[in-house]
Amino acid sequence: MFDLDKWQEIFSTINKNRMRTFLTGFSVAWGIFMLIILLGSGKGLQNGIDSHFRQDAVNQIQFGSGTTSMTYKGLKSGREIKFTNEDYDFLRKSVKGIDKLSGRNYMWQNRVISYGKEYGVFDLISSHPDYIEIENATIKEGRFLNMIDIQKKRKVVVIGEPIQTALFKNGKKTVGEYIKINNISFQVVGVFSEKNERDARRAYLPISTAQMISGGANRVHNFAITSNVSAAESEELEKTLRSGFAKRHNFDVEDKNAMWMWNTLKEYKKFQNLFLGIQIFVSIIGAFTIIAGIVGVSNIMIIVVNERTKEIGIRKAIGATPYSVVGMILLEAVLITSLAGYIGLVCGVGLLSLISSVLPQNDFFLNPEVDFTVALVSTGVLILAGSLAGLMPALRASRIRPVVALRDE
């Protein structure tokens, strides 16, 4: 039903009433613009927190042995389960989805570590070379433990920055020096730094050396792994690990006491709840923004139609049918709101991409973007609302008797 003449009439009306057109268009464009900015900002906030979380805690699973609380295949409960170096080999060779892997033996907490006359109280932990990456620590000087340290059971140690500050005053050379732990000399091969202050006050020994010194034979207290798998796959990996160890150490798969497990992905899920919260918040504000936009557009449409009462009266007197009056007002409303809505959409998306390109890397705000479907739907809703808002007064105007409209004031 494309009537060129009708459109020409509407275009000429729009063209000759620029202020009115601008005001209507501006209210629509502004509504859409604000909505896009809002939705984009919400998304940016979510992206920021998401990336912040991923930086700090990689997808990590820790697990260790405990004591059985269930009988299993004739074995009574209360048995102590002990993980060993063989379990390390098993994990390395047979379990898929593991990225970094380290065993861990807690040696001594609050041990005196000394160098010459200087001493301090720190924690000792023994691990495999991958552990530095699991902890997300960085080497400041020298190196971290390596496989040769493990194989040769070397008496080497990697210390945290606070230990270096405490023992090696005035920037003394650290790497290569010998420090005493429990009266045993260890050579410092590296210094690491780490954001988490408590984890920084640690000294790492090769796990094999620790096993030898503590007489723990081949025992490993617990394991820490990272994996780059999805949430669902991580759940699966947890099950694989549990069933694998249950089989190897003869305990019931359901026995949570025999093997404890801590999955950072579950922590991540808590964050997902936070995201959900943000989304709901943004949606509510978005809905109110749309409502505010609808009210604004409706108001202007009503004013516009009232302003045109006389014009409508004239048109009716010279032969405009009610249908043609309603059609004229509606088409004009739809045209203006669609065009303005599109402009608002483009401006909003443009500003968002400008922000994301100009804004420096930031933990709290990253890649603001907007779901295009949501943007289109809300633009559509506003256009529809604008048209409906125009329809009511247009219908009223079409029913006005020309006599009333043309009455001389």
Add this chain to the structure above:
Amino acid sequence: MITLKNLHKSYITGANSLHVLKGISLEIEKGEMVSVMGASGSGKSTLLNVLGILDNYDLGEYYLNGMLIRNINETKAAQLRNRTIGFVFQSFNLISFKNALENVALPLYYQGVTRRKRNQIAMEYLDRVGLKDWWTHLPSELSGGQKQRIAIARSLIGKPKVILADEPTGALDSVTSMEVMDLLQEINDEGITIIIVTHEHDIALRTQRSIKLKDGLIEDIIYHNATYKAVSSF
């Protein structure tokens, strides 16, 4: 052309009912030029609105061009107005954002005439009222007399049978008034029926007869034929 039989019209405002037309019977022949006079509140504007199918009536009969006008819907009324009636108003009622040509051409838009065709026809009518060179001007850039001539051109473009003029000279000075009346006279000479509502005596004198209304009834009908000729020679 126009036949009214015992026409009644009341306005209901809240609880009050105002009986404006109290039984008007009237016959207006094709090609007549008639004035309707009366004090304000006598019902002359209401009568004109009913005649122009801008308003409905309560009782009686109204035949326009042999067709009974009663309870017709808005769309039909709009079509009838478009094709049989031309309006001229005291305050011109031109559309302010349209130029002279577009204002004149507008009735043809509602007849579905193409833009090019209707602008061409509108130009002819503008030429006829002597305003061809003013076609690009907006109503705000024209004098009262020019605006009224534009309005007359607009009322003519739909080739109406009847022109209804509501105080067409009410907003004009006496010289311009006479020019407008000359124009209306010319149109009438072509056989178009003209009904003019006025309270000015010298305007009424230029019509063939005056219908005097008082309190919703026809008080008197005065024939001016002889008088008119005398005035024009004067």
